[in-house]
Amino acid sequence: MQNLRDKVMASKAGKSAVKTIGEYQYPWREKLAKYKDELSKGVWGHWHLGAWKPLGISARHRARLRKEVLLAGEEDWPYDPERKEMRTKRKGHKCDRISAAKRANTAELMKKMPEMLLDYKKRRWEKKMKEEDAKESD
Template sequence: MSTGLAKWAGELAKGVHGFWEKGRWTPLAISARHRAKIRKETLLAGGEWPYDAPRKPERTKMKGHKVDREAALKRARTVELMEKMPQMLADMKKRRWERKLTEKK
Protein backbone atom coordinates (compact mmCIF):
# COMPACT_ATOMS: atom_id res chain seq x y z
CA MET A 1 0.00 0.00 0.00
CA SER A 2 1.45 3.36 -0.95
CA THR A 3 1.73 6.04 1.69
CA GLY A 4 -0.97 8.16 0.06
CA LEU A 5 -3.36 5.23 -0.06
CA ALA A 6 -2.67 4.33 3.58
CA LYS A 7 -3.34 7.92 4.62
CA TRP A 8 -6.61 8.30 2.70
CA ALA A 9 -7.96 4.71 2.84
CA GLY A 10 -10.65 5.62 5.38
CA GLU A 11 -11.86 8.56 3.31
CA LEU A 12 -11.83 6.59 0.03
CA ALA A 13 -13.82 3.76 1.63
CA LYS A 14 -16.78 6.14 2.16
CA GLY A 15 -17.51 6.29 -1.57
CA VAL A 16 -15.97 6.94 -4.94
CA HIS A 17 -17.05 10.57 -5.29
CA GLY A 18 -18.76 11.26 -1.99
CA PHE A 19 -21.42 9.89 0.33
CA TRP A 20 -24.78 10.63 1.91
CA GLU A 21 -24.57 11.71 5.54
CA LYS A 22 -27.58 12.81 7.61
CA GLY A 23 -29.69 13.34 4.49
CA ARG A 24 -27.18 15.49 2.62
CA TRP A 25 -24.53 14.75 0.02
CA THR A 26 -21.00 15.15 1.33
CA PRO A 27 -18.09 15.21 -1.12
CA LEU A 28 -14.84 13.50 -0.19
CA ALA A 29 -12.21 15.48 1.68
CA ILE A 30 -9.71 14.50 -1.04
CA SER A 31 -9.81 16.20 -4.44
CA ALA A 32 -10.43 14.24 -7.62
CA ARG A 33 -6.99 15.15 -8.96
CA HIS A 34 -5.26 13.93 -5.81
CA ARG A 35 -7.41 10.77 -5.78
CA ALA A 36 -6.41 10.08 -9.40
CA LYS A 37 -2.74 10.60 -8.53
CA ILE A 38 -2.94 8.13 -5.63
CA ARG A 39 -4.80 5.63 -7.84
CA LYS A 40 -2.14 5.87 -10.54
CA GLU A 41 0.69 5.43 -8.04
CA THR A 42 -1.02 2.41 -6.48
CA LEU A 43 -1.66 0.69 -9.82
CA LEU A 44 1.88 1.37 -11.07
CA ALA A 45 3.26 -0.14 -7.84
CA GLY A 46 1.26 -3.32 -8.59
CA GLY A 47 -1.38 -2.72 -5.97
CA GLU A 48 -5.13 -3.14 -6.26
CA TRP A 49 -7.58 -0.23 -6.40
CA PRO A 50 -10.94 -1.36 -4.96
CA TYR A 51 -12.50 2.13 -4.93
CA ASP A 52 -13.57 2.42 -8.59
CA ALA A 53 -17.29 2.81 -9.27
CA PRO A 54 -18.97 -0.16 -10.97
CA ARG A 55 -19.02 0.31 -14.74
CA LYS A 56 -22.26 0.46 -16.69
CA PRO A 57 -22.75 -2.01 -19.55
CA GLU A 58 -21.67 -0.73 -22.94
CA ARG A 59 -24.25 0.69 -25.30
CA THR A 60 -25.13 -1.83 -27.99
CA LYS A 61 -27.60 0.29 -29.92
CA MET A 62 -26.49 0.76 -33.50
CA LYS A 63 -26.23 4.18 -35.05
CA GLY A 64 -27.97 5.10 -38.28
CA HIS A 65 -31.51 5.31 -39.54
CA LYS A 66 -34.01 2.73 -38.34
CA VAL A 67 -35.56 2.45 -41.81
CA ASP A 68 -32.21 1.34 -43.23
CA ARG A 69 -31.70 -1.31 -40.55
CA GLU A 70 -35.18 -2.77 -40.85
CA ALA A 71 -35.53 -2.70 -44.66
CA ALA A 72 -34.09 -6.20 -45.11
CA LEU A 73 -36.39 -7.59 -42.37
CA LYS A 74 -39.42 -6.04 -44.05
CA ARG A 75 -38.47 -7.49 -47.44
CA ALA A 76 -38.05 -10.97 -45.91
CA ARG A 77 -41.43 -10.67 -44.15
CA THR A 78 -43.07 -9.60 -47.44
CA VAL A 79 -41.65 -12.65 -49.23
CA GLU A 80 -43.05 -14.95 -46.50
CA LEU A 81 -46.48 -13.34 -46.70
CA MET A 82 -46.55 -13.51 -50.50
CA GLU A 83 -45.89 -17.26 -50.31
CA LYS A 84 -48.88 -17.61 -47.96
CA MET A 85 -51.10 -15.31 -50.05
CA PRO A 86 -52.99 -17.96 -52.13
CA GLN A 87 -54.00 -19.83 -48.96
CA MET A 88 -54.98 -16.59 -47.23
CA LEU A 89 -57.19 -15.58 -50.17
CA ALA A 90 -58.84 -19.01 -50.23
CA ASP A 91 -59.56 -18.80 -46.50
CA MET A 92 -61.02 -15.31 -46.89
CA LYS A 93 -63.30 -16.42 -49.74
CA LYS A 94 -64.43 -19.41 -47.69
CA ARG A 95 -65.23 -17.23 -44.66
CA ARG A 96 -67.12 -14.76 -46.84
CA TRP A 97 -69.12 -17.59 -48.46
CA GLU A 98 -69.98 -19.09 -45.06
CA ARG A 99 -71.06 -15.71 -43.70
CA LYS A 100 -73.23 -15.15 -46.76
CA LEU A 101 -74.93 -18.55 -46.25
CA THR A 102 -75.64 -17.82 -42.57
CA GLU A 103 -77.16 -14.41 -43.41
CA LYS A 104 -79.66 -15.98 -45.84
CA LYS A 105 -81.15 -18.26 -43.16
Protein backbone atom coordinates (compact mmCIF):
# COMPACT_ATOMS: atom_id res chain seq x y z
CA MET A 1 0.00 0.00 0.00
CA GLN A 2 2.80 2.38 0.86
CA ASN A 3 4.45 1.64 -2.48
CA LEU A 4 1.28 2.53 -4.37
CA ARG A 5 0.95 5.80 -2.51
CA ASP A 6 4.56 6.69 -3.39
CA LYS A 7 3.86 6.01 -7.07
CA VAL A 8 0.76 8.21 -7.03
CA MET A 9 2.65 11.01 -5.30
CA ALA A 10 5.52 10.66 -7.76
CA SER A 11 3.17 10.90 -10.74
CA LYS A 12 1.47 13.99 -9.26
CA ALA A 13 4.87 15.57 -8.67
CA GLY A 14 5.86 14.74 -12.25
CA LYS A 15 2.68 16.29 -13.62
CA SER A 16 3.18 19.44 -11.56
CA ALA A 17 6.79 19.61 -12.73
CA VAL A 18 5.67 19.31 -16.35
CA LYS A 19 3.05 21.99 -15.75
CA THR A 20 5.64 24.23 -14.11
CA ILE A 21 8.12 23.66 -16.94
CA GLY A 22 5.37 24.35 -19.47
CA GLU A 23 4.48 27.61 -17.79
CA TYR A 24 8.07 28.75 -17.40
CA GLN A 25 9.29 27.53 -20.73
CA TYR A 26 9.18 31.12 -21.96
CA PRO A 27 9.92 33.24 -18.87
CA TRP A 28 11.04 36.07 -21.10
CA ARG A 29 7.44 36.58 -22.25
CA GLU A 30 6.43 37.59 -18.74
CA LYS A 31 9.47 39.83 -18.37
CA LEU A 32 8.81 41.38 -21.76
CA ALA A 33 5.22 42.10 -20.83
CA LYS A 34 6.34 43.54 -17.49
CA TYR A 35 9.02 45.88 -18.92
CA LYS A 36 7.35 46.69 -22.25
CA ASP A 37 6.60 50.30 -21.29
CA GLU A 38 10.09 50.76 -19.86
CA LEU A 39 11.80 49.33 -22.96
CA SER A 40 9.80 51.51 -25.34
CA LYS A 41 11.14 54.66 -23.63
CA GLY A 42 14.58 54.20 -25.19
CA VAL A 43 17.79 52.32 -24.62
CA TRP A 44 19.37 54.53 -21.96
CA GLY A 45 16.44 56.55 -20.67
CA HIS A 46 14.29 59.51 -21.65
CA TRP A 47 13.55 63.14 -20.87
CA HIS A 48 10.46 63.70 -18.76
CA LEU A 49 9.36 67.22 -17.84
CA GLY A 50 12.86 68.59 -18.37
CA ALA A 51 14.61 65.92 -16.30
CA TRP A 52 16.52 62.85 -17.46
CA LYS A 53 14.93 59.63 -16.25
CA PRO A 54 17.02 56.46 -16.49
CA LEU A 55 15.29 53.20 -17.35
CA GLY A 56 13.63 51.19 -14.61
CA ILE A 57 15.49 48.09 -15.87
CA SER A 58 19.28 47.92 -15.78
CA ALA A 59 21.28 47.61 -18.98
CA ARG A 60 22.51 44.19 -17.90
CA HIS A 61 18.97 42.86 -17.39
CA ARG A 62 17.83 44.53 -20.62
CA ALA A 63 20.65 42.82 -22.52
CA ARG A 64 19.85 39.46 -20.93
CA LEU A 65 16.17 39.80 -21.85
CA ARG A 66 17.10 40.76 -25.41
CA LYS A 67 19.38 37.73 -25.67
CA GLU A 68 16.67 35.38 -24.37
CA VAL A 69 14.12 36.73 -26.84
CA LEU A 70 16.49 36.39 -29.81
CA LEU A 71 17.65 32.90 -28.77
CA ALA A 72 14.02 31.78 -28.47
CA GLY A 73 13.68 32.36 -32.20
CA GLU A 74 11.71 35.59 -32.17
CA GLU A 75 12.20 37.46 -35.44
CA ASP A 76 13.23 40.84 -34.08
CA TRP A 77 13.90 42.96 -31.02
CA PRO A 78 12.04 46.20 -31.78
CA TYR A 79 13.52 48.19 -28.90
CA ASP A 80 17.00 48.73 -30.36
CA PRO A 81 17.77 52.22 -31.68
CA GLU A 82 18.25 52.67 -35.42
CA ARG A 83 21.86 52.31 -36.46
CA LYS A 84 23.63 54.88 -38.56
CA GLU A 85 24.89 53.97 -41.98
CA MET A 86 28.41 52.58 -41.95
CA ARG A 87 31.15 54.91 -43.11
CA THR A 88 32.65 53.51 -46.31
CA LYS A 89 35.09 56.29 -47.11
CA ARG A 90 38.39 56.04 -45.26
CA LYS A 91 39.83 59.23 -43.88
CA GLY A 92 43.49 58.69 -44.74
CA HIS A 93 46.18 61.37 -44.62
CA LYS A 94 45.61 64.86 -45.93
CA CYS A 95 48.90 64.82 -47.87
CA ASP A 96 47.71 61.75 -49.82
CA ARG A 97 44.43 63.46 -50.80
CA ILE A 98 46.23 66.66 -51.81
CA SER A 99 48.85 64.82 -53.88
CA ALA A 100 46.12 62.85 -55.67
CA ALA A 101 44.32 66.11 -56.50
CA LYS A 102 47.59 67.65 -57.71
CA ARG A 103 48.29 64.66 -59.96
CA ALA A 104 44.79 64.93 -61.47
CA ASN A 105 45.25 68.66 -62.03
CA THR A 106 48.67 68.08 -63.64
CA ALA A 107 47.17 65.49 -66.02
CA GLU A 108 44.52 68.01 -67.14
CA LEU A 109 47.12 70.74 -67.63
CA MET A 110 49.31 68.41 -69.68
CA LYS A 111 46.40 67.94 -72.09
CA LYS A 112 46.24 71.72 -72.55
CA MET A 113 50.04 72.09 -72.84
CA PRO A 114 50.34 72.36 -76.69
CA GLU A 115 47.82 75.24 -76.76
CA MET A 116 49.54 76.94 -73.85
CA LEU A 117 52.94 76.70 -75.60
CA LEU A 118 51.53 78.17 -78.81
CA ASP A 119 49.96 81.08 -76.86
CA TYR A 120 53.26 81.70 -75.09
CA LYS A 121 55.23 81.72 -78.35
CA LYS A 122 52.65 84.05 -79.92
CA ARG A 123 52.86 86.49 -76.97
CA ARG A 124 56.67 86.43 -77.11
CA TRP A 125 56.65 87.08 -80.89
CA GLU A 126 54.17 89.99 -80.45
CA LYS A 127 56.32 91.50 -77.71
CA LYS A 128 59.42 91.21 -79.93
CA MET A 129 57.58 92.88 -82.83
CA LYS A 130 56.47 95.76 -80.57
CA GLU A 131 60.06 96.26 -79.39
CA GLU A 132 61.35 96.29 -82.98
CA ASP A 133 58.62 98.78 -83.98
CA ALA A 134 59.55 100.97 -81.03
CA LYS A 135 63.27 100.95 -82.08
CA GLU A 136 62.44 101.76 -85.68
CA SER A 137 60.17 104.67 -84.77
CA ASP A 138 62.90 106.22 -82.57
